[in-house]
Amino acid sequence: MSKGLTSKNDDYSQWYNELVTKADLAEHSAVRGCMVIKPYGYSIWEKMQAALDKMFKDTGHSNAYFPLFIPKSFFSKEASHVEGFATECAVVTHYRLKNDGKGNIIVDEDAKLEEELIVRPTSETIIWNTYKGWIQSYRDLPILVNQWANVVRWEMRTRLFLRTAEFLWQEGHTAHATREEAVEEAERMLEVYADFAENFMAMPVVRGVKTPNERFAGAIETYCIEALMQDGKALQAGTSHFLGQNFAKAFDVKFTSKEGKLDHVWATSWGVSTRLIGALIMAHSDDSGLVLPPKLSPIQVVIVPIYRNDEEKAKISEAANALSASLRARNISVKYDDRDTQRPGFKFAEYELKGIPVRVAIGGRDLENGTAEIARRDTREKQTVSRENLDLYISDLLDEIQQAIYNKALAFRTENTREADSYEEFKRLLDEQPGFVSAHWDGTGETEKKIKEETKATIRCIPLNNRQEEGTCILTGNPSKQRVLFARAY
């Protein structure tokens, strides 16, 4: 590990890249566009998985697993779906290698697959092909299934966590008897995502729906949560789709209703990915490193001993172990770092880089005074407190940090969400004060595309429960009934 991080004010992208690698979250792999998620980064993902998985189970879903490979023919059944993903699919064409006799391993041309297989970019098709066999009657519905999986989208330009050719995610796929029930499901899962983002990631999000241009290929309606990063760019953090009967029709999935009528099944799908780790980094971290919310930090408290000799260290360890035990009894994860090989200052910097929310230092002075030095990562404030009831104090402090990080991010978003009433003002805001820009839009795809071409800003979403307000489109001057949220985005 080397000293210093590029300041995020000097070069935000470089700051992000350095942070991901220096904090030991991930690194580039030998495969273009693919990353290695290192143990520390993966443990954040595991925290996310655990919280989300519980939320999915609590809302009635079960996990299952579908194949990585999808027959090409499945893929072409839903027209807009194919169109959306066709340009970024990895295709398996052969199933065997051979030695060419000169010591090289080559593809065995005799082992060509009769039907090529697509490496899943998402699983709607294979899942709806499967659901056909599961559903005959309204009694078989709803089906509420989630899978944790990897997917591949052959991206041209990749960035660690934010956009990689292969990524980890969860995809929920549900089947319902009625339109209302499916819409309700899509909205429910959006709320689960928003809840997770705000209460676990401490990242405020805007709940909204996508415009037709930004909609998932094959969806009737795409709901999304949008977050604002510290550089003023927006990031789509999760999506939930109402798929209508599109996939049921494509895969001929019908059920007999209570009334004895045959109808196509209604569907939803929803997902969040390891991209959330990128969001987490960019939402909170600073020039000293990661700032992790206590609820997702792999380690919540680190204890660093400061000693002059073995005898002193032994006494400090005793105090540290007692504190560790009392914290663990409160379900707080603790690490006691008694390595002799690094000095305290080094450890302080290291744990700041890694975003550990609370650091406790115990030294000779503290032994005598019955105290410990507590440092919180988010504000970098330090104070010396009594070791009496320290577990309770730290437990409260963790809650406070979780809340403080959220409040800070919310204040940032509020400050950086502005209204524009003319195209000039709109462009000026985007260039001079990046963030969300709330503006009137005439509702047409043409206008949206033109604005995107000219400003690189896209409509992130039409916020749910949006305030209705008469106005005129910033580009065309045509009448508009509500503002929508624009931003330059990741």
Added chain:
RNA sequence: CGGGGUGUAGCGUAGCCCGGUAUCGCGCCACAUUUGGGAUGUGGAGGUCGUAGGUUCGAAUCCUGCCACCCCGACCA
């Protein structure tokens, strides 16, 4: 996939224009002194110069192809 840039020890770099077997810092190893914010000293180890060809007596250096990463564009979670 188009334009620009970069690739030299684990990391960051000098050397490249003007060809002669590689510089410095961090890190690493040993020992000593240290330990309340990234310790200091002394000694030491570590290199197919991204990769494959070519030019040359000789290539990190010149030429060509390829690969990877970064930035900008098109595309996208």
